[in-house]
Amino acid sequence: MLGLVLLGCSQKPELDIALHESAAMPSPRASAACFVVDDKAYVFAGRDSNGTYLNDLWCYDPAKDEWTNAGASPMRGRVNATACVKDDKVYLGLGFNGRHGQDTSYLKDWWEYVPATKQWTQLADYPNEYTDKATCFVGEKELYVGYGFCWNYRRDLFRYDIATNRWDSVDVEVSFHGYPTRSFGGTGCTCQKRHFMGTGYFRHSLDWWAEFDGQHWTKRTSVPGRARTLAASAATSQYIYVTAGIHYGGITTDGEVLKDIQRYDPATDRWTYVAVLPKGLLNHNCFAIGKRVYIGLGENEDWNINDKLYWFEE
Numbered sequence: 001m002l003g004l005v006l007l008g009c010s011q012k013p014e015l016d017i018a019l020h021e022s023a024a025m026p027s028p029r030a031s032a033a034c035f036v037v038d039d040k041a042y043v044f045a046g047r048d049s050n051g052t053y054l055n056d057l058w059c060y061d062p063a064k065d066e067w068t069n070a071g072a073s074p075m076r077g078r079v080n081a082t083a084c085v086k087d088d089k090v091y092l093g094l095g096f097n098g099r100h101g102q103d104t105s106y107l108k109d110w111w112e113y114v115p116a117t118k119q120w121t122q123l124a125d126y127p128n129e130y131t132d133k134a135t136c137f138v139g140e141k142e143l144y145v146g147y148g149f150c151w152n153y154r155r156d157l158f159r160y161d162i163a164t165n166r167w168d169s170v171d172v173e174v175s176f177h178g179y180p181t182r183s184f185g186g187t188g189c190t191c192q193k194r195h196f197m198g199t200g201y202f203r204h205s206l207d208w209w210a211e212f213d214g215q216h217w218t219k220r221t222s223v224p225g226r227a228r229t230l231a232a233s234a235a236t237s238q239y240i241y242v243t244a245g246i247h248y249g250g251i252t253t254d255g256e257v258l259k260d261i262q263r264y265d266p267a268t269d270r271w272t273y274v275a276v277l278p279k280g281l282l283n284h285n286c287f288a289i290g291k292r293v294y295i296g297l298g299e300n301e302d303w304n305i306n307d308k309l310y311w312f313e314e
Contacts, residue, residue, distance in 0.1 A: 013260075062294075078097045082145060089113070092113060180210045228258055242262045292314070
């Protein structure tokens with residue numbers, strides 16, 4: 001295992017934003033997926049401190065500052081699943097369970113979950129095995145899923161049509177220099193009906209940030225601070241927040257766990273360093289409910305599973 005060094009925050013945040021702590025999660029985990037429906041957050045799957053792959057669902061109610069066990073899913077346990085929400089329905093699946101290098105370890109199943117009725121419906125499988133930590137964007141009538149990992153790094157991106165339950169490959173145009181780069185462990189989300197993604201790892205940690213319009217990528221201002229992978233992001237109505245992660249300078253270097261929170265404004269293509277977490281995190285979760293942003297779970301710098309959830313008001 002590579003050694004880790006907690007990155008000190010020598011730079012002072014540009015905004016004076018106070019962090020608060022929420023109720024600890026009773027079943028803490030890392031590498032989980034999360035989503036928000038009806039002003040409640042859900043955390044799905046991941047792995048616990050024993051390395052067990054989980055398939056259950058937990059609900060966090062911010063009004064009560066309370067966690068509730070929402071029960072097991074019909075899905076196989078996994079890490080690095082993908083989840084997104086459209087019209088109060090959740091679309092989730094993919095991820096990893098097994099040994100690296102085995103095709104069957106990269107899970108292709110795709111499901112619909114309705115929190116109001118607790119109904120699960122299995123949908124058409126994802127078209128290939130590049131499913132470890134894929135990113136999802138939410139469109140008007142479709143979802144875009146891609147940039148997952150399997151054996152190697154790829155730029156695969158697929159369009160999922162919700163009405164027809166069909167996947168189609170997107171012939172994405174990239175730049176002459178191959179931008180955006182193929183990578184693993186990036187993060188992204190949809191804000192103001194615009195899709196953004198960046199960071200990740202390919203031979204070393206990356207700081208790229210780009211916008212996807214359904215066909216083309218456009219380079220945007222790179223994420224400031226240390227380049228990172230295994231970060232987490234969330235969008236409010238106005239901003240995107242990219243949080244923490246780990247910096248690797250290359251395959252022979254030790255990692256540096258980050259604890260900064262960076263805010264991206266799509267309207268101005270500008271980043272602002274807004275706050276510092278009490279501890280560095282990776283493989284963690286980030287979600288927004290209204291103007292409140294939550295960051296937590298995952299692992300800290302000594303690989304211990306973190307049960308804490310921090311929040312701040314925008």
